Amino acid sequence: MIKLSKRLQALADMVNESAVLADIGCDHGYVPVYLVQSGKIKYAFASDINEGPLASCKALVEENALEDKIKCVLSNGLESINLDEVDDVLIAGMGGELIAEILGNVDTEALKNKHLILNPMTHPEIARRFLYENGFEIKKDIIVKDGKHFYSEFDATYSGFKKEYSDCELFLGNIDEFEQSRGYFTHLLNYLEKKQKSGEDYSEVISVIKEKINDNG
Numbered sequence: 001m002i003k004l005s006k007r008l009q010a011l012a013d014m015v016n017e018s019a020v021l022a023d024i025g026c027d028h029g030y031v032p033v034y035l036v037q038s039g040k041i042k043y044a045f046a047s048d049i050n051e052g053p054l055a056s057c058k059a060l061v062e063e064n065a066l067e068d069k070i071k072c073v074l075s076n077g078l079e080s081i082n083l084d085e086v087d088d089v090l091i092a093g094m095g096g097e098l099i100a101e102i103l104g105n106v107d108t109e110a111l112k113n114k115h116l117i118l119n120p121m122t123h124p125e126i127a128r129r130f131l132y133e134n135g136f137e138i139k140k141d142i143i144v145k146d147g148k149h150f151y152s153e154f155d156a157t158y159s160g161f162k163k164e165y166s167d168c169e170l171f172l173g174n175i176d177e178f179e180q181s182r183g184y185f186t187h188l189l190n191y192l193e194k195k196q197k198s199g200e201d202y203s204e205v206i207s208v209i210k211e212k213i214n215d216n217g
C-alpha cells in the first residue's frame with residue numbers, strides 16, 4: 001500500500017468513510033490511490049488542470065490496477081467534474097486564492113451536500129473567508145507539521161449561515177492545538193507584523209497570537 005506524507009495522510013484522514021471523492025489538483029494521485037487501497041472509499045475522480053501530473057496519476061492508477069475505481073480527469077478546477085456523483089471534494093496543494101476561485105466558479109447549490117477538505121498552501125484566510133461568506137461551517141481545523149514545513153488543513157460543510165468574521169477568525173480559524181503549531185504561528189506573527197508596517201491593521205490578530213505564545217512559553 002502507498003505510504004503518504006504527514007500532510008497527505010492528515011487530508012486522507014478527513015475523507016468520510018465510503019465517500020466518492022473528487023481530488024482536485026491530484027498531482028500524482030497518491031491520496032485517492034491510498035484511500036481505495038485501504039478500503040476507506042470505493043471510488044474516486046482524480047483531476048488536474050495539467051496533463052503532466054495527470055499522466056503521473058494515470059500511471060500510478062494503472063500500476064496498482066485501479067482503473068475501475070479511480071477515474072483520471074483533465075479539468076480546470078471542478079469544471080469537468082459531475083458533482084452529483086461526488087460526496088467529498090478535496091482541494092489541496094495550491095493557494096487559498098485559487099481554492100476560493102475554484103469553489104466560486106461552481107454554483108453554491110451544487111456544493112450544499114458536499115464535504116469540502118481544503119489544504120491552502122498560502123493564504124488560508126482567503127479560503128476561510130470564502131467559506132464564511134457562502135454559508136459553510138468549518139469543522140476540523142488543524143496545522144500539520146511535515147518535515148520543516150507547517151500546513152493549514154480544514155474541512156467544511158454547508159450550513160446556510162453566512163458568518164460575520166473577524167481578522168482573528170480568518171487567520172486563526174478553529175485551530176486549538178497551539179503548542180504543536182508554535183512554528184506556524186511564529187511565522188504568521190512575523191508575516192502580519194510586516195504587513196502592519198505597510199499600513200494594514202492586523203493589531204487584533206497580532207495581539208492574540210502574542211498572547212498564545214506567551215501563555216504557552
